[in-house]
Amino acid sequence: MRRRWWFGLLVLLGVAGTVLAALGAWQRGLLLGPRLERESDLFVSFTTDLRHTLGRRDLPPELDGYRRLVIALARWPAGRRQVEDLAGRTDGVGYQACLVLARSRHAREQATAADWYLRALELRDDPGVREELARLLEECGQPAQAVEHWKHLLPARVAVEALLRLEPDWCRVAEWLNDRGWAQPALEILREHGESEARARAPVAREWGRALLTLGDARAALPWLARYLAEFPDDGATLAVYARALEKSGKLEAAAEAYGRLGPAGARGLGRVLERLGRRQEAARAYLESPEAEARWRGACLLEELGRPLEALAVYRSLAGEKGLLRDDAALRGYVLSRNRGDTREAGRFRVAISPGLAWCAGLEVEHPLPYPPVPDPAPPPAAAAVRALEGLGRRGVPLAQVEVEVLARHGGPTGRLAVAEWYAGRGNVTMAAERAMSVLPDLPAPAAYRLAYPRPYPDLVGEVSAAFGVDPFLVWAVMREESHFAAWAVSPAGACGLMQLMPATAEGAARALGMKITREDLFRPEVNLRLGTWYLARTIASCGGDIPRALAAYNGGLGNVRRWAASPVFRGREGFPTAISFSETREYVARVAGSYLVYRHLYGDGGSADGTGEPSGGGVAAPQQAVVIHDRLHPALLRQVAEAGLQGRLHQQVLPGGGEQAGVVVGEHLHQVGHGPGLRQQILNKVKQVRHPLTVGFDGEQGIPRIAGGAVAGDHPRVLPLRGPHRRPLQGGQMPGHVGVVGDAVLVQHPAGKEEVPREQHAPGGGHTQLGRAVAG
Numbered sequence: 001m002r003r004r005w006w007f008g009l010l011v012l013l014g015v016a017g018t019v020l021a022a023l024g025a026w027q028r029g030l031l032l033g034p035r036l037e038r039e040s041d042l043f044v045s046f047t048t049d050l051r052h053t054l055g056r057r058d059l060p061p062e063l064d065g066y067r068r069l070v071i072a073l074a075r076w077p078a079g080r081r082q083v084e085d086l087a088g089r090t091d092g093v094g095y096q097a098c099l100v101l102a103r104s105r106h107a108r109e110q111a112t113a114a115d116w117y118l119r120a121l122e123l124r125d126d127p128g129v130r131e132e133l134a135r136l137l138e139e140c141g142q143p144a145q146a147v148e149h150w151k152h153l154l155p156a157r158v159a160v161e162a163l164l165r166l167e168p169d170w171c172r173v174a175e176w177l178n179d180r181g182w183a184q185p186a187l188e189i190l191r192e193h194g195e196s197e198a199r200a201r202a203p204v205a206r207e208w209g210r211a212l213l214t215l216g217d218a219r220a221a222l223p224w225l226a227r228y229l230a231e232f233p234d235d236g237a238t239l240a241v242y243a244r245a246l247e248k249s250g251k252l253e254a255a256a257e258a259y260g261r262l263g264p265a266g267a268r269g270l271g272r273v274l275e276r277l278g279r280r281q282e283a284a285r286a287y288l289e290s291p292e293a294e295a296r297w298r299g300a301c302l303l304e305e306l307g308r309p310l311e312a313l314a315v316y317r318s319l320a321g322e323k324g325l326l327r328d329d330a331a332l333r334g335y336v337l338s339r340n341r342g343d344t345r346e347a348g349r350f351r352v353a354i355s356p357g358l359a360w361c362a363g364l365e366v367e368h369p370l371p372y373p374p375v376p377d378p379a380p381p382p383a384a385a386a387v388r389a390l391e392g393l394g395r396r397g398v399p400l401a402q403v404e405v406e407v408l409a410r411h412g413g414p415t416g417r418l419a420v421a422e423w424y425a426g427r428g429n430v431t432m433a434a435e436r437a438m439s440v441l442p443d444l445p446a447p448a449a450y451r452l453a454y455p456r457p458y459p460d461l462v463g464e465v466s467a468a469f470g471v472d473p474f475l476v477w478a479v480m481r482e483e484s485h486f487a488a489w490a491v492s493p494a495g496a497c498g499l500m501q502l503m504p505a506t507a508e509g510a511a512r513a514l515g516m517k518i519t520r521e522d523l524f525r526p527e528v529n530l531r532l533g534t535w536y537l538a539r540t541i542a543s544c545g546g547d548i549p550r551a552l553a554a555y556n557g558g559l560g561n562v563r564r565w566a567a568s569p570v571f572r573g574r575e576g577f578p579t580a581i582s583f584s585e586t587r588e589y590v591a592r593v594a595g596s597y598l599v600y601r602h603l604y605g606d607g608g609s610a611d612g613t614g615e616p617s618g619g620g621v622a623a624p625q626q627a628v629v630i631h632d633r634l635h636p637a638l639l640r641q642v643a644e645a646g647l648q649g650r651l652h653q654q655v656l657p658g659g660g661e662q663a664g665v666v667v668g669e670h671l672h673q674v675g676h677g678p679g680l681r682q683q684i685l686n687k688v689k690q691v692r693h694p695l696t697v698g699f700d701g702e703q704g705i706p707r708i709a710g711g712a713v714a715g716d717h718p719r720v721l722p723l724r725g726p727h728r729r730p731l732q733g734g735q736m737p738g739h740v741g742v743v744g745d746a747v748l749v750q751h752p753a754g755k756e757e758v759p760r761e762q763h764a765p766g767g768g769h770t771q772l773g774r775a776v777a778g
Contacts, residue, residue: 042132043103047073050096053396062382062389065093066400073100080104087119090411091383092390092404095123102132111140124406127153134162155182160189174207183214198224202231206238213241218248236262243269252277268295280306293319293326294584300333301579305570313337320353325588328355332362333579357595361549363574369598372445383408384419409436414444421452430457431487454599457486458499458526465531469538474605475548476500476534478596479555482589488526497523500533510536549577552593557586 054063054070069086072079080101087097102116117133120126130149137146143166150166153159154177163173170189177186190198190208198204209224225242229235243258243266256273259266267290274283280302287299300315316337319330331353338347354362356369383404390401405423408416421436437452456462456477466473483501484490496503497520502510504520510532511518522528537551543559544550554562561583566572571580581587 040103040105043100043105046103047076047100049396050100053393053400056393060389060392062385065089065091065386066096066390069093069097069100077104087116090123090407092386092400092407095120095403095407096400098123099129114140114142114145124403124410127156131158138162138166151176154180155185160185164189171201171204171207174211175203178207178210178214181214183211187211187215199227202228209245210241213245213248218245221245222249236265240266240269247273264289264291268292271295271299275302288315293322293324297326297330298582300330301571304333304337305568309337309340316350320350325584328353328358328591329579329587332358336575355591355595356598357593358578358591360598361574361578361590361594362576366598369595369602370445370450371595371599372441374445374447374450377446377448378415378418378444380419380422381408381412381416383412383416384423387419387423414440418444418446418449418452422448425452425455430455431485434481434485450599450603454481454596454603455486456600456604458530461527461530462534465534468531469534471534471538471541472597474600475593475597476530476537477600478593479533479537479552481596482593488529489524498529498533499526500529500537502529502533502536506536507532510539547574548597549574549590549594552590553577553581553586556589557581557583561586 051070051073054066055074059067065086068082072082072086075082083097083100086093087101088094089097098116098120102113102120104113113136114133117129117136120129121133130152134146134149134153137143137149147163147166150159150162154163160173160177163176164170167173170193174186174189177183177189186207190204190211193204195208198208205224206228209221209228212218212221212224222242222245225238225245228238229242232238239258240262243255243262246252246255246258247269252273256270256277259270259273262269267286267288271283271287271290274280274286275298284299284302284306287295287302290296290299296315297319300312300319303309303312303315313334316330316334319326320328320334331350335347335350335354338344338350351364354364356366356371360366360369387401387404387408390397390404393400405420409420412419417436418440421433421440424430424436425433433452434455437449440446440449441453454477456473457480462473462476465471466476480486480499483496484499486499488499490499490501491497492501494503497507502523504523507518507523507529514531514535516528516532518528518532523532537555540554540559541548541551544554544562550562550566553565565580565582566577568576568580571577578587578590581590
């Protein structure tokens with residue numbers, strides 16, 4: 001009897017355990033349904049991970065699509081129809097459902113797996129998924145289709161090996177690599193088969209020459225390209241490569257002949273070579289025959305230099321009506337020429353097409369610096385809630401959230417891309433947030449998009465170095481934005497490194513001037529890169545007499561080129577300087593940085609707020625607590641400008657140290673709150689930029705009182721301002737009126753009417769500088 005009782009108890013416990021296990025499995029959504037022996041290991045592994053991550057009864061409502069996917073997987077293969085329905089969605093659920101169907105052996109047997117892979121790649125272009133598709137196509141006997149997908153994965157070694165396996169002619173693989181700019185692996189394939197093969201086969205010689213030219217060895221490329229053209233003289237694409245190699249090798253006459261054989265397709269190269277040969281009339285004609293906007297732009301500039309403004313105006317008029325980077329450049333020249341002719345109506349039409357950044361560089365008034373009129377912030381898309389819910393699942397949910405974000409960025413429209421930018425910003429990825437927001441602005445210029453597209457990373461570092469070297473922090477952020485998109489690890493094709501894209505040689509020179517020892521790896525450290533870059537930017541501003549557009553051109557294109565461009569007889573002066581920049585990259589760079597600088601000032605500085613409303617931004621620098629303007633004999637226009645600049649406070653009669661009655665203007669700000677010094681000092685600097693007089697800024701006193709001295713009184717003479725206290729910033733000067741020099745602990749202000757100069761050897765070595773003259777103020 002007792003044994004029967006124990007046996008019954010054991011049976012009861014076993015049944016209860018089975019029921020509880022089944023109930024737990026049901027609660028977690030882990031019932032596997034029919035056996036999966038006929039499915040691939042990849043399918044089993046993938047779906048098991050999904051079930052472990054999502055198979056919970058407590059999934060939030062935002063993840064209802066994922067819940068339905070798990071339920072369908074639990075009934076697999078009976079749930080296949082439900083998975084196919086989910087695969088039609090354009091979100092992370094749809095992507096995962098496509099992969100389930102693609103990785104199923106049953107789908108592969110029906111020869112539909114490739115279609116599901118393609119659908120998944122439309123939602124999210126994942127290299128691993130594309131490799132799966134390429135291998136599947138090979139297995140299914142479709143090598144041509146497999147080759148196309150392997151080509152997408154170049155220059156990965158696995159893709160090169162697969163293409164060499166599938167393509168009988170290995171030279172084609174080198175050609176595909178060259179087409180995509182991967183010259184080094186292309187040359188490795190070519191060398192593996194020997195130079196004798198290149199001499200015997202013209203196509204091999206062509207690819208050898210193309211690779212060498214891409215790698216910068218134009219002279220070595222010439223004989224290989226000539227070998228190919230000897231057999232195929234009518235190949236225009238290769239003739240263009242050959243002409244470029246001749247030009248880079250300095251064989252200009254031969255290059256001109258080669259470009260000439262190409263007709264309009266070679267007109268830009270022909271114009272460039274003829275210009276280098278000094279044949280400017282012929283160069284202008286060649287440029288204007290090109291279908292490329294950049295060539296016609298250069299032709300119009302030459303026409304102006306040749307004294308043919310009406311012909312140039314016709315070209316500018318055409319370019320200003322086209323879309324592209326040169327639209328506002330052409331509009332600026334059209335505006336200048338039309339205004340000079342007295343045609344105010346046409347000048348007005350040109351004026352509206354000039355971008356704010358370029359207009360500011362040219363000294364024109366900019367009323368609305370934002371590139372697009374702001375619109376209200378949109379409501380976040382539903383997928384954004386799904387991303388947050390997936391992250392709430394813990395470590396396993398993060399990869400699914402990342403997939404959801406990438407699908408949203410690709411198919412969510414402007415609202416989805418803005419949500420993605422906010423997601424990246426929330427994780428501290430300023431670079432990705434800014435890039436996503438930049439793509440949103442043309443379609444959705446919402447305040448949130450502006451804040452993300454124009455962020456202020458490293459605020460403490462930027463505040464420190466900008467104060468140390470006298471550079472507006474907004475300008476530092478603008479340079480960072482255009483140089484590296486705030487990526488501390490960025491490296492340009494030319495080898496420029498870090499946030500402010502410093503060339504190693506430039507960085508070494510800056511480090512020596514600052515008494516620092518650095519390695520190349522140090523350039524990827526924000527604290528080092530920002531210090532060196534801001535010092536170098538300050539140095540270029542000083543070298544350009546405080547003219548920020550020219551300083552930006554020097555930062556990108558070199559000071560020697562800036563001096564050459566500034567000496568242009570036709571495009572002399574601030575209005576003409578942007579056109580004088582002959583490097584298209586530098587010209588666009590200057591306009592972009594200037595545009596960003598204006599937006600930063602508008603969003604966070606005096607111009608308005610981060611929501612574009614014109615109201616003070618809560619996230620900007622603090623407003624002055626007690627601004628004081630000192631002296632009773634200031635020029636009335638200067639007093640009005642100071643007032644318009646927002647320097648509210650009492651007017652006092654006071655004499656500067658050693659100043660007498662003819663002292664200039666001092667704007668003082670007592671810093672009562674510890675830790676707010678750099679921000680408040682910069683607030684003062686930003687405000688007085690609107691004052692159109694030569695200004696000099698120093699910091700005096702134990703509390704860091706900014707002092708701005710200006711020559712606003714007729715007959716002014718240089719004055720010496722002592723700089724004392726822990727906030728002293730030495731000001732390094734030049735020899736032009738309005739500049740300053742440092743003598744010990746004093747600053748000598750050189751006003752326009754003054755004749756004194758500070759000897760060069762008395763300048764503080766490696767000191768900072770601030771020169772807010774007319775060009776800077778403009």
